[in-house]
Amino acid sequence: MKIEPACYPCALNRLSCTAHQITEDSWLHHRLLRGAMQELASMRRDATPAEMMFMLESLASKTLGAPDPYHAARKEWRRELADTHAAASRRIAAAADPLGAALLYAARANVFDDEQLSPREIRIELERTGLRAGEPPGSDGFAASAVEAFRLELEQARDLLFLHDSAPELPFDRALIERLGVIAPNLRVSCVVRSQPILLDATREDALHYGISDLPNVARVLDPGIFALGTPLDECSSEFRDSFAAAGIVLAKGQAHFETLENCGRPVYHLLRVKCRVMAKCQGVRVGDEVFLKGPAP
DSSP states (O other): OOOOTTHHHHHHHHHHHHHHHHOOOHHHHHHHHHHHHHHHHTOOTTSOHHHHHHHHHHHHHHHHTOSOTTHHHHHHHHHHTTTHHHHHHHHHHHSSSHHHHHHHHHHHGGGGGOTTSOHHHHHHHHHHTTSSSSSOOOSTTOSBOOHHHHHHHHTTOSEEEEEOOBGGGHHHHHHHHHHHHHHOTTOEEEEEOBSSOSTTBOBHHHHHHTTGGGOTTEEEEEOOSSOSSSOOGGGSOHHHHHHHHHOSEEEEESHHHHHHHTTSSSOOEEEEEOOSHHHHHHHTOOTTOEEEEEOOOO
8 A cells, every 4th residue: 555645644643643742842843844744755655654654753753852652641541441351352252243243343442543533532432332331243343344254264274473553452452362262272373563662552561461472372472573663574574574474364453554565465354443535445435444354365
């Protein structure tokens, strides 16, 4: 997925949201945004939106002297989501289609990946979509769904590579991994997180905090060997590329993974909430829809 004209104002707005996480100093905001516009003017047109945002977020960290702008937000969501996993797991188990419900819950949790939403707006979405309370969801809440194809592949696959997205999503990712252990008890899951945080992205520390690394069907927790948004395979470590190629199933959360893996040479399942008009147009859905897509075979 390549940069479209609509990506430029969107990227600047996202950058401004990051700046407000660090400081309310308008002079620094002006300095950051002027520098960002200069960088955007020379950006390769064949770059992905994820590459664009990584460049801008790196600029924000350098300009504003904050290597982890979302550190406080990550800690606050840890506190707020302390009891979320257990409740979500109970509702998933009670659903008519537990696998479909677990996938839909995990997709709805991708709301944390939208830093343009305020914490209050995210809380409203958590309530509206039933992530904090409500009836168990069905699997028919996806605007585009590959649930049945995924269900069939689980019957044969021996291992699954799970590319996580933001840290606050991990309680719901954990509930999905637990459900996979019930449906496919011999399936081994490898969980991919970041070695260091970008935006709200999950790290190894987050995987430990939310109990991901302790699940009996989780074989290992690894990182792609690169500091970036999404998964630009050509820049990842050879160890990660080998794991990616060998995995029976690859499941990727979030839009940045879709943007960087769209033409990766193998089928990938993408589980996400649509964040922008460019992605919505690409998939024929609406902004805010949840989708579960299977990328094409090479």
